Amino acid sequence: MNKRDVALLLMAYTGRVLWDFHDFHRWAEKRLGRPIMTHELSLSFGTAFKELRDSITEEEWRQIARWFTGKEVEGERGTKRPKVIAVDLDGVVLDYDGWRGHDNFGKVKEGAKEALAEFKKRGWVVVIWTTRGRVDKVEKYLREQGVPFDYINENPYGPPDSSRKIHADVYIDDKAVRFRDWEQARSEVIRILEG
DSSP, rough: OOHHHHHHHHHHHHOOOEEEEEEEEHHHHHHHSOOGGGGGGGTTSSHHHHHHHHHHHHHHHHHHHHHHHHHOOOGGSOOOOOOOEETTTTTTTTTTOOOTTTTTOOOOOTTTHHHHHHHHHHHHHEEEOOSSHHHHHHHHHHHHHHHOSESOOOOOOTTTTOOOOOOOOOEEOOOOOOOOOOOHHHHHHHHHHOO
């Protein structure tokens, strides 16, 4: 695999222009075995990008990873992605009794530090997931309190070009309703909100 191959495959996956567009267009038509209209290569309206993304094989992902790292890698999409846990801050890691501003934090909940430390010891990534806008203040407070974590409101292991929702294997949140089916979810939401 050479630089062009890597650029074209990554362009097919991300939609970012990483190589000459006309060369990419010809390559995409050959790969999909059909003519492709230019508008089909639009991220917003195009159908070809999904087809191209789906056409990338596990072996090609391994080759891309090998090209970047110089090493053999395994796992989903050619990388060994760690398990990720998104943990809500207020009401889960910290006590919470209502919003009192960016500088007001509750005490660390009993058992929080130990549980998060165990997750990290197992090799899992801990992402603090919060609606607080001042991440710098959250980070400073958590470090002062000795709360272990890896990231706040970001997951570098998530899919490229994803929304701001953190991609995680598990979410720990005090306001969540665990979904099993819509009947259960509907009745639980009504019970919670109407008391």
